[in-house]
Amino acid sequence: MIGTAETTALLARSSGALRGVTVLDLTRVVAGPYCTMILADMGATVIKIENPGEPDLTREFPPARNDAGTVSSGFFAQYNRNKLAVRLDLKQPEGKALFLEMVENAHIVVENFRPGTMAKLGLGYEVLQAANPAIVYAAISGFGQSGPNTLRPAFDSSAQASGGLWSINGTREEPMRVGTVLGDLAAGLYAAIGTLGALREAERTGRGQLVDVSQQDSILSLTENALVTFTETGKVAEPTGNGHPFVRPYxxxxxxxxxxxxxxxxxxxxxxxxxxxxxxxxxxxxxxxxxxxxxxxxxxxxxxxxxxxxxxxxxxxxxxxxxxxxxxxxxxxxxIEEVVADPHIQAREMVVPVHYQGARFDVFGNPIKLSGGTLERNAHAPSVGQHNRQVFREWLGLDAARYDALAAQKVI
Known part of the structure; x- marks a missing residue:
C-alpha cells in the first residue's frame, strides 16, 4: 500500500509538483543525495535516514564553518536542502522493523550502497516490495545490480575511467578526468528520471519496481559519438583537447x-x-x-x-x-566568480541561499524550471536526527513509550 492519506498529509509539503510523495533517503555523499535533492526541490517529502553513529560524512566536507564546535558544511547543505532527517540503525532488529513500517507509508526508497548491502540487512527489494507492493526502489551504484563487476567498489573516477570518458577527455598526451564528479551527478540525474517514471507506473497499476542505475552506464551514455563511431568504423576515440573531432571552427x-x-x-x-x-x-x-x-x-x-x-x-x-x-x-x-556574477545566471535563480545550522550558504539552484515553481530558494538542510519526533511520532504514529524505548536503545 502507499501511505494513508492521514499519515502522508502530516509530512506533505505545501507546494511543488511532487507534493504528497514521500521518499525514504538512505543515501550519502553525492550521487544519491543529488537524486533526492532534485525530488525534494520539486516538492517531495524526503526523509534522510542516517545511522546514529555514522551520519553522512559530507556533513564535514569543505567549505565548512565551525561555530563553537558545531561544523556546518556548505557541501552538505547544497545536496541535502529541503529534506527532513532522522536517525535509524538498520542493523538492529527494531530498526529493521521500524524501517519496514516507514516503507509501508512511503512511495519511494533511494539507496546508493554497494549492491547486496540492503539484502544482507534483510531489507532487499523483494522484502520492501512485500511490505508495500507499490514501492519504487531506486538503487544507485558503481556498476549496477547485475553483471560480473557488480560488487566492485567505485567512486566517480571509477566510472569516468571504466565508462570511457577519461580516455577521450584532455589531450592525446595526457587523458584527463573531467573536473567534476560527473559519474555521481549523471547517476543521480538518471536515478531521478527513472524513479519518476516508475512512480508514474506505480500510480497507474499499484506495482512499484526496481530502478537500477550504474555510474559506469551513466558515464558511457555521455560519451556522445565515441561508441557508435567505434562499432561502425572500428575507430577508437581519442582526446581532442579543446577542439572537436570533425566540427571546425569549434x-x-x-x-x-x-x-x-x-x-x-x-x-x-x-x-x-x-x-x-x-x-x-x-x-x-x-x-x-x-x-x-x-x-x-x-x-x-x-x-x-x-x-x-x-x-x-x-x-x-x-x-x-x-x-x-x-x-x-x-x-x-x-x-566560477564570473559565473556567479553573470546577470543571466542571476535572472535564472541559479545561485540560491540555503540555511544549515544557523549558517547561510549560497549554492547552485535547480536547473529544472517548472512554471509552478521549485522550492530550493531559502531552503534548509537538516541536522542529524533533527526530525526524529516529527517523523516517528507524528507521521508514523509511534506512541511515546515505544519512541522513548527506541531512543534509549539508540535505534533512533
Missing amino acids: GRFACKDGFVFFGAYTDKFWREACRVFGDAALADDPEIDTMAKRFDDETYRRRVEPVVKRWLGAHTKAELEAMTGDRFPLSPIKT
Whole structure:
C-alpha cells in the first residue's frame, strides 16, 4: 500500500509538483543525495535516514564553518536542502522493523550502497516490495545490480575511467578526468528520471519496481559519438583537447584577457561571424565558403584557424560577448566568480541561499524550471536526527513509550 492519506498529509509539503510523495533517503555523499535533492526541490517529502553513529560524512566536507564546535558544511547543505532527517540503525532488529513500517507509508526508497548491502540487512527489494507492493526502489551504484563487476567498489573516477570518458577527455598526451564528479551527478540525474517514471507506473497499476542505475552506464551514455563511431568504423576515440573531432571552427580560442568558446561552424553562423568581424568577403571565398571545405583539416589549419585567432585575439571577453549577441555561438570561458556574477545566471535563480545550522550558504539552484515553481530558494538542510519526533511520532504514529524505548536503545 502507499501511505494513508492521514499519515502522508502530516509530512506533505505545501507546494511543488511532487507534493504528497514521500521518499525514504538512505543515501550519502553525492550521487544519491543529488537524486533526492532534485525530488525534494520539486516538492517531495524526503526523509534522510542516517545511522546514529555514522551520519553522512559530507556533513564535514569543505567549505565548512565551525561555530563553537558545531561544523556546518556548505557541501552538505547544497545536496541535502529541503529534506527532513532522522536517525535509524538498520542493523538492529527494531530498526529493521521500524524501517519496514516507514516503507509501508512511503512511495519511494533511494539507496546508493554497494549492491547486496540492503539484502544482507534483510531489507532487499523483494522484502520492501512485500511490505508495500507499490514501492519504487531506486538503487544507485558503481556498476549496477547485475553483471560480473557488480560488487566492485567505485567512486566517480571509477566510472569516468571504466565508462570511457577519461580516455577521450584532455589531450592525446595526457587523458584527463573531467573536473567534476560527473559519474555521481549523471547517476543521480538518471536515478531521478527513472524513479519518476516508475512512480508514474506505480500510480497507474499499484506495482512499484526496481530502478537500477550504474555510474559506469551513466558515464558511457555521455560519451556522445565515441561508441557508435567505434562499432561502425572500428575507430577508437581519442582526446581532442579543446577542439572537436570533425566540427571546425569549434573550440577554445585566446582573446585579450582570457579564452572564449567559438563555434560558428555552420554556413549561416560562419557568414555572420565574417560580417561581425569585418571580413564579409571571406564568406564567399571559394576555398572556405562551405562547411565541408572548412572541415578539411589542412584547409582549416591553413586558412580558417588563423582568421579566427586574429578575430578573437583583438578583443576582450566582454567585448566579444557584446559584439556577437545572438548572432552566432560565442561564450567567454568564465571562472566560477564570473559565473556567479553573470546577470543571466542571476535572472535564472541559479545561485540560491540555503540555511544549515544557523549558517547561510549560497549554492547552485535547480536547473529544472517548472512554471509552478521549485522550492530550493531559502531552503534548509537538516541536522542529524533533527526530525526524529516529527517523523516517528507524528507521521508514523509511534506512541511515546515505544519512541522513548527506541531512543534509549539508540535505534533512533
